[in-house]
């Protein structure tokens with residue numbers, strides 16, 4: 001209502017409210033290397049395209065004669081009451097989305113402005129403590145890329161705990177970077193600019209001698225990055241991961257029901273169904289098509305989801321298919337690129353407003369009602 005009301009008075013949202021126009025504007029505004037970093041995916045980007053396209057073969061059936069004058073989008077996750085199921089997925093090197101290289105702080109500010117939690121990436125440009133401080137009262141999560149050096153991993157987790165993050169999300173699918181032709185064809189390694197200023201440079205374990213922060217040399221920075229991270233995780237590492245923190249532990253990138261069961265047996269508190277937005281492996285089926293199998297195997301364990309969310313309608317479909325929380329990736333990055341913290345906040349508000357309006361029209365007063373209604377493959 002507020003968005004429409006303002007629009008009628010000629011006050012339009014800071015950035016376009018639909019993804020296609022948003023992406024087109026970002027395409028025009030971003031330097032080519034930054035654009036290829038955010039927009040690009042793995043191989044010929046078939047999986048990335050499928051992620052978004054697959055939402056079109058899931059549909060919902062409306063219910064009538066239900067009082068939906070008030071909608072409750074709130075959800076519970078790890079004992080937190082969140083105002084909506086939407087969160088900001090972890091995006092590394094977000095610094096480069098804004099001119100000042102502090103895109104991570106702008107993302108955190110958007111989180112504070114909207115109440116939408118941010119999952120801060122290990123590969124943020126700003127230190128994780130500063131990112132947490134910008135999130136204000138909105139709870140945040142910390143995403144861990146596991147360094148080869150266990151002490152560094154433990155130090156990052158301890159810092160995240162001390163900074164007040166509410167969950168540790170370990171990404172499993174990125175011990176090596178996927179085949180990304182856009183980067184190779186243009187020799188436009190976007191990370192070059194961001195790599196000289198990374199969150200982990202500030203870590204005491206890193207500084208105490210793992211490597212010299214290559215602040216002046218971007219190529220060395222990228223090489224150091226590969227040397228520092230890239231630990232291959234196996235199920236044998238689960239006791240170590242589990243023992244590292246008392247915070248809720250979530251595994252990101254789990255899509256197979258057998259892996260879901262194994263993760264839960266070994267102590268995971270949450271399962272994050274995602275194919276990294278199609279950036280890591282090509283040829284995989286759309287993430288939303290894997291969600292029902294993951295939800296079924298997870299039972300009462302909460303399932304987080306991302307990959308392909310482009311609108312509020314997509315959020316509601318993911319909830320209908322059983323997601324407890326739904327991550328948005330590229331859309332908020334484009335918001336950052338076009339309007340900093342306000343731009344990202346505007347993107348998130350549009351997604352929330354569309355979700356809310358859909359619930360109103362479809363007769364779903366709560367997310368439980370959305371789940372009860374479900375979604376059907378068309």
Ligand code: FNR
Pocket residue numbers: 037038039051089090091092093121122123143171252274275276277278279306307308309327328329330331
């Ligand atoms: C990512 N993603 C990601 N994931 C993660 O666990 N750690 C990270 O540092 C990053 N970095 C990153 C950078 C960029 C530019 C993008 C676009 C994505 C993956 C991200 O968390 C999420 O899984 C996808 O972005 C979801 O897909 P959509 O919403 O972008 O389609």
